[in-house]
Amino acid sequence: MLLKTKKLMKAFGGLKAINKVDFELPANEIRGIIGPNGSGKSTFFNLVSGVYEPDPGSYIEFDGKDITNEPPHKVGELGLARTFQLLRLYQDMSVINNVMSGYHTLVPYSFIDAVTGRKKIWDQEKNIKEEMMELLSFVGLADYAELNASELSGGQRRLLVLARAIAGKPKLLMLDEPAAGLSPVNVDNLMKILMRLKEKYGLTLIIIEHILKVVMDTCSKVTVLDHGEKIAEGTPTQIKDDNAVIEAYLGKKMDDEEMRKALAV
Amino acid sequence: MDKFKEIIRQYPFLGFVIAFIILMLVPSVFFTDLYQSHLASLICINIIVAAGLNIVKGFCGQVTVGHVGIYAVGSYTAGCMFLYLGSGLWLTLPAAILIAGLFGMAFAIPSFRLEGPYLALATLGGGEAIRLFIENGDFFMSTYGISNIPQPIIFGVPFDTPDKYYYIAMPIMLIAIYFSFSVLRSSVGRAFMAVREDPISAAASGINVKKHKMLAFVLSAMFAGGAGAVYAHLPPGYIHPNNYTVIEMVTFLAMVVFGGLGHIWGGIIGAIIITIVYDLTRPLYEYQLFIFGLTIVLTILFMPKGIGGFIDKYFIDRRFKTKTGAASK
Amino acid sequence: MKKINIIFSSLLLAVSLLVTSVAQAKDIKIGVSFRMLSDVGYKHGELIQDTVAEWNSSGGINGKKVDLILYNDECKSEKGVANATKLAYQDNVHVIIGSSCSSVTLPMVPVITKAKVPQIIPHSTSSKITLTGSEWIFRVPVSSRFYKIVQAKFTAENAGTKIAHIYVPDQASMDFSKSMIAYVKDEYGVDPVYEAQAGEKETDFRSYLLKAKATNPDALVCSGLVDETVRCLVQSYEVGIPKSVARVANSVASKVEVPTNAGKAAVGVSYAAAFAASDTRPIAKDFVKHIKKRYGVVPGHDFSQMEDLLTMLKPALEKAEKGFSGDLASDRKAVRDSIAGITNFTGLASGPISFCAAGSPECRDGNRTPVMIEYTKGGKNWKTKVAGTVTFNASAGL
Numbered sequence: 001m002l003l004k005t006k007k008l009m010k011a012f013g014g015l016k017a018i019n020k021v022d023f024e025l026p027a028n029e030i031r032g033i034i035g036p037n038g039s040g041k042s043t044f045f046n047l048v049s050g051v052y053e054p055d056p057g058s059y060i061e062f063d064g065k066d067i068t069n070e071p072p073h074k075v076g077e078l079g080l081a082r083t084f085q086l087l088r089l090y091q092d093m094s095v096i097n098n099v100m101s102g103y104h105t106l107v108p109y110s111f112i113d114a115v116t117g118r119k120k121i122w123d124q125e126k127n128i129k130e131e132m133m134e135l136l137s138f139v140g141l142a143d144y145a146e147l148n149a150s151e152l153s154g155g156q157r158r159l160l161v162l163a164r165a166i167a168g169k170p171k172l173l174m175l176d177e178p179a180a181g182l183s184p185v186n187v188d189n190l191m192k193i194l195m196r197l198k199e200k201y202g203l204t205l206i207i208i209e210h211i212l213k214v215v216m217d218t219c220s221k222v223t224v225l226d227h228g229e230k231i232a233e234g235t236p237t238q239i240k241d242d243n244a245v246i247e248a249y250l251g252k253k254m255d256d257e258e259m260r261k262a263l264a265v
Numbered sequence: 266m267d268k269f270k271e272i273i274r275q276y277p278f279l280g281f282v283i284a285f286i287i288l289m290l291v292p293s294v295f296f297t298d299l300y301q302s303h304l305a306s307l308i309c310i311n312i313i314v315a316a317g318l319n320i321v322k323g324f325c326g327q328v329t330v331g332h333v334g335i336y337a338v339g340s341y342t343a344g345c346m347f348l349y350l351g352s353g354l355w356l357t358l359p360a361a362i363l364i365a366g367l368f369g370m371a372f373a374i375p376s377f378r379l380e381g382p383y384l385a386l387a388t389l390g391g392g393e394a395i396r397l398f399i400e401n402g403d404f405f406m407s408t409y410g411i412s413n414i415p416q417p418i419i420f421g422v423p424f425d426t427p428d429k430y431y432y433i434a435m436p437i438m439l440i441a442i443y444f445s446f447s448v449l450r451s452s453v454g455r456a457f458m459a460v461r462e463d464p465i466s467a468a469a470s471g472i473n474v475k476k477h478k479m480l481a482f483v484l485s486a487m488f489a490g491g492a493g494a495v496y497a498h499l500p501p502g503y504i505h506p507n508n509y510t511v512i513e514m515v516t517f518l519a520m521v522v523f524g525g526l527g528h529i530w531g532g533i534i535g536a537i538i539i540t541i542v543y544d545l546t547r548p549l550y551e552y553q554l555f556i557f558g559l560t561i562v563l564t565i566l567f568m569p570k571g572i573g574g575f576i577d578k579y580f581i582d583r584r585f586k587t588k589t590g591a592a593s594k
Numbered sequence: 595m596k597k598i599n600i601i602f603s604s605l606l607l608a609v610s611l612l613v614t615s616v617a618q619a620k621d622i623k624i625g626v627s628f629r630m631l632s633d634v635g636y637k638h639g640e641l642i643q644d645t646v647a648e649w650n651s652s653g654g655i656n657g658k659k660v661d662l663i664l665y666n667d668e669c670k671s672e673k674g675v676a677n678a679t680k681l682a683y684q685d686n687v688h689v690i691i692g693s694s695c696s697s698v699t700l701p702m703v704p705v706i707t708k709a710k711v712p713q714i715i716p717h718s719t720s721s722k723i724t725l726t727g728s729e730w731i732f733r734v735p736v737s738s739r740f741y742k743i744v745q746a747k748f749t750a751e752n753a754g755t756k757i758a759h760i761y762v763p764d765q766a767s768m769d770f771s772k773s774m775i776a777y778v779k780d781e782y783g784v785d786p787v788y789e790a791q792a793g794e795k796e797t798d799f800r801s802y803l804l805k806a807k808a809t810n811p812d813a814l815v816c817s818g819l820v821d822e823t824v825r826c827l828v829q830s831y832e833v834g835i836p837k838s839v840a841r842v843a844n845s846v847a848s849k850v851e852v853p854t855n856a857g858k859a860a861v862g863v864s865y866a867a868a869f870a871a872s873d874t875r876p877i878a879k880d881f882v883k884h885i886k887k888r889y890g891v892v893p894g895h896d897f898s899q900m901e902d903l904l905t906m907l908k909p910a911l912e913k914a915e916k917g918f919s920g921d922l923a924s925d926r927k928a929v930r931d932s933i934a935g936i937t938n939f940t941g942l943a944s945g946p947i948s949f950c951a952a953g954s955p956e957c958r959d960g961n962r963t964p965v966m967i968e969y970t971k972g973g974k975n976w977k978t979k980v981a982g983t984v985t986f987n988a989s990a991g992l
Contacts, residue, residue, distance in 0.1 A: 111480075397793075547666075
């Protein structure tokens with residue numbers, strides 16, 4: 001298992017944002033996480049990536065290592081990358097620097113090397129830059145490399161966030177609503193790029209997404225959260241027919257026709 | 266010209282050798298009197314402080330208003346080492362850098378929890394505390410100041426006049442700039458910027474936020490400490506706590522803001538311009554503070570990224586245009 | 595190639611312009627570095643400007659115009675050193691007047707000594723300045739080495755030796771209290787009954803004063819800058835230290851703010867100074883009247899010392915000018931020698947001012963006659979009386 005959580009718990013005051021979630025993810029899978037607003041999807045991400053500290057009794061394992069109480073940068077170092085719902089781009093840095101700072105953990109030279117500014121550093125920097133430019137052209141942002149991230153359009157920003165997360169060659173990439181706010185054409189484009197990236201870098205993916213179509217089309221398995229609890233897990237087809245899921249989303253049972261309409265949005 | 270640029274990019278050290286040679290020749294070509302040398306030495310010292318301040322403020326985004334206190338630590342390390350041990354610049358400089366680095370560590374601790382104006386207040390208190398501690402300490406000669414701190418003697422030649430001391434301050438300044446460029450252009454500099462832009466996102470990329478904040482504070486404190494030592498030995502070698510007040514801190518900040526926060530040349534350009542402008546407006550002493558206040562306000566209003574940002578914009582726009590132009594062909 | 599030519603020729607032009615502008619200087623140049631922050635600081639600057647303008651309108655120095663270059667040093671040594679260097683090497687002045695603060699004048703001395711420019715001090719009193727042994731420095735005010743003896747002696751003899759000290763961490767203030775303590779210890783073998791260092795810009799002295807009161811002192815020394823001195827004096831009555839305890843302040847008590855702001859608390863405060871506004875000599879009366887009319891303040895010794903300095907400088911410059919050769923170095927030397935030749939100058943100061951050729955404190959601390967002054971009335975219409983003067987011999991207090 002690449003990622004495993006056991007009895008994962010997090011309470012904010014009296015609110016149990018995540019309640020005893022057991023989660024297992026083998027390598028090379030694309031997993032979708034869905035659930036209504038406030039169901040604890042983003043909290044789950046924040047717990048796994050170390051932004052929040054889980055409540056006692058929780059256990060998180062990544063790639064065979066216990067990461068339960070590790071700080072976020074340690075988790076990042078181990079090869080778990082993520083994106084944020086609010087993007088959190090480095091607005092005032094150039095596009096190429098955004099991507100290059102994603103490469104941070106893989107930089108081959110030490111701090112002392114950097115201070116002394118030896119020639120080998122600049123060769124290595126050049127190599128890094130070339131590699132990152134390649135990544136940028138892969139997502140189609142090479143022309144904008146020297147621009148500030150704040151000067152990009154919304155769709156380009158989402159691509160940049162993706163590129164930055166992949167720059168560190170992670171084993172697992174967690175995407176928090178990668179397609180939010182995009183037009184259908186752009187969503188398709190993004191998904192195409194995502195699939196190509198997965199193939200190229202051998203990624204394992206977890207995707208939180210509100211647009212169910214995306215989840216249904218791309219994910220091999222889907223986990224459903226509601227009120228901090230895992231209420232269902234299975235292939236998209238199984239989920240589609242799960243009564244608990246339908247209730248959580250829509251509050252009542254519908255016939256097949258209605259439901260297909262609702263999920264196709 | 267492009268070939269030359271490429272060579273410099275590959276061998277950054279070469280650029281500094283060229284700069285060194287040019288700066289060595291500057292006094293004999295341009296300077297007509299000793300005061301200009303004195304001013305040039307002051308510019309060198311200010312450049313070191315501003316370049317350091319740019320690391321922590323401009324690149325790492327940590328507001329610090331206590332830097333002048335660390336500058337004072339550097340000066341007084343040098344002053345006290347001379348007073349009690351009789352040391353010269355070559356001993357006091359590394360010691361000042363080291364001790365200032367330790368103080369930088371202390372200044373970094375509040376930045377783990379505080380941000381923006383709160384951090385500014387905490388560091389302001391730290392800087393003022395250092396000055397008051399010196400002012401009230403008999404060990405530091407309190408308000409008498411330490412005088413006659415000696416200038417170095419190289420091959421029997423004492424560097425005790427402003428024109429000669431320039432040749433001490435200038436190479437030290439170049440070395441400092443070299444270090445600052447090396448750090449800021451490497452992955453460490455990028456990590457600093459990432460911490461400035463978004464610490465949470467930076468951590469997700471595997472950047473240790475606390476470590477890099479600490480690093481930025483310590484590095485920039487070392488710059489300030491070194492500058493402080495160079496200032497302490499500047500002829501006539503006199504230091505007094507009055508020279509390390511909040512007003513001096515604002516001047517250093519003005520240099521970085523005017524030059525361009527987070528621009529690699531920012532502190533350097535700012536230090537040169539502000540020091541020279543300050544000197545030119547010396548006879549207008551009644552309006553000096555007004556002029557400076559106005560400069561800062563206008564800079565922030567109309568050039569929020571300072572002169573460095575201005576240059577950046579011009580060059581990068583052009584680069585973008587040429588790239589897309591080529592692509593469309 | 596064309597570009598380089600243009601750059602090169604414009605550089606040449608700039609350099610040649612600079613050279614000619616330097617060569618044209620024919621006037622007598624006086625440089626001033628001064629603390630021009632407070633209201634009074636500005637007025638001292640105005641006094642110099644007005645006086646020099648007067649000289650120029652009445653024919654200048656032997657027909658030569660006097661060029662006055664005035665810089666602010668904000669009481670900061672960094673600025674003072676820069677000013678001295680600029681005045682000496684760039685502005686090519688013949689003589690420098692400055693500065694207000696001892697901590698600024700002290701580092702200026704090595705600069706002007708190396709540059710060989712005479713400097714004449716209007717206000718700084720720290721004895722360290724002339725102890726540097728520079729041949730180029732002259733002091734018009736009374737040195738702190740005289741002040742500290744006269745104040746200690748006066749207090750011990752008139753009030754008693756049980757003295758409580760409260761001072762702030764300012765060079766002059768600390769110097770004053772510490773040397774007074776040392777003198778009383780040496781001469782009478784008595785330690786102060788209470789000694790405390792208050793904070794910089796302290797506003798509440800009551801905790802110190804209560805402790806001082808408990809020791810039942812003969813005299814209370816409030817040594818600080820203007821505001822601290824006033825607060826300390828006023829609060830000493832608030833905590834109930836009786837009127838019979840003599841109040842002593844350092845030379846800042848000569849500033850008009852002290853009696854004006856302290857009101858009744860100023861009565862009985864004694865201080866040593868170089869000039870008393872209550873001086874009854876006609877020259878002093880005229881001066882007080884003139885300053886009151888022109889600048890709206892009753893002059894303390896900061897004004898009188900500046901006036902004395904300028905009054906003695908003019909004939910010295912006139913004398914030196916006759917020997918001017920046009921070579922700056924020798925002209926400066928002539929000015930220095932001319933100032934060193936001033937003996938027994940009687941102006942507003944409490945005693946005659948004399949210099950001599952050697953670069954020693956004996957020669958360069960011109961005024962050796964501090965005057966003891968006591969306030970007889972506080973408030974806006976404050977009054978003082980002269981409690982006595984002492985003329986020391988040249989090597990006293992060294």
